[in-house]
Amino acid sequence: MKKNRLSSSLQTGLNTQMTQEALAAQIYLSYAAWATSEGFSGIANFLFRHANEERNHMMKFLEYIMERGAKAEIEAIPKPPKDPTSIQNCFEQIFQQEIGNTAGIYKLVKMSFDEGDWATWHFLQWFVKEQTEEETLALNLLDKIKVAGGEKATSEALYNLDRDLQKEPDEAALAETKSAANP
Template sequence: MNTNRLSKTLAKALNDQMTKEAHAAQIYLSYAAWADDQGYAGVANFLFRHAHEERNHMMKFLEYILERGAKVIVTAIPAPPSDPSSINNCFEKVFQHEVDNTNAVYNIVNLAHEERDWATFNFMQWFVKEQLEEETLAQTLMDKIKIAGGENAKSDALYALDKDLEKTPDDAKTAEKATEEKP
C-alpha cells in the first residue's frame, strides 16, 4: 500500500531543503574552522553551535518526509564557499546565506499553500519563524561589527566582539515579542 501523502513536487522541494540545511551546516562548520584558525575562539564557538543547529534542521526535514510516507533522497552537498576574508566578511556571508535560505523556505510555504497541503504548510511555519530569528541574529552581529569599525575594525574591538560571541545566546529577540515595556 502506498502511504505517501506528499506530491512529487513537494517531496522534491523538501528533499532539496534537507540538502540545503546539510550544506548550511557545512558552511557554518567551515567558517567556524576558519575563525578558530584566525584566533577567534568565541566566533568559532558561535559558528560551531550554528553548524549543529543546521544539522538539526536537516533532521527535521528528513523525519517529516518519512512521516508523510515519501522517500528521503540523500544527495551530495556542495563544498562550502571560500573562507571569509575578515570577520566582517564572515558575517556578511552568514547574513546572505540566511536570506537565501529564507527565500527557499518561503518557496516551500508557497508551494504547500498552492497544493493545499496544510500539513506541510503548518510544518514549514516553524522554519519561517526560525529564519526570522536567524536573519535577525545575523543582522545584529553585522550591526555590532559595523559599530566596531566594520572592515576597518581594530584588534581590540574584534577581541571584545569575540569574547561577546562566546556567551551570546543562539536565539535573537524578534519584533513579535516586543511590547511597549520591552521594545
C-alpha cells in the same frame, strides 16, 4: 496502498531544502574552522553551535519527509565557499546564506499553500519563524561589527566581539515577542 502523503513537487522541494540545510551546516562548520585558525575562539564557538543547529534543521526535514510516507533523498553536499577574508566578510556571507535558506522555505510555504497541503504548510511555519530569527541575528552581528569599525575594526574591538560571541545567545528576540512594556 499509497502511503506517500506528499506531492512529487513537495517531496522534491523538501528534499532540496534538506540538502540546503546540510550545506548551511557545512558553511557554519567551515567558517568556524577558519575563525579558529584566525584565533577567534569565541566566534568559532558561536559558529560551531550554529552548525549543529543547521544540522538539526536538516534532521527535521528528513524526519518530516519520512513521516509523510515519502522517500528522503540524501544528496551530496556542495563544498562550502572559500574562507572569509575578514570577520565582517564572514558574517556578510552567513547573512546571504540565511537569505537563501529563507527563499527556499518561502517557496515551499507557497507551494504547500497552493496545493492545499496544510500539514506541510503547518510544519514549515516553524522554519518561517526560525529564518526570521536567523536573519535578525545575522543583521545584529553585522551591526555590531559596523560599530566596531567594520573592515577597519581594531584588534581590541575584534577581541571584544570575539569574547562577546562566546556567550551570545543563539536566538534573537523577535518583534512578535515585544510590547510597549517590553520594547
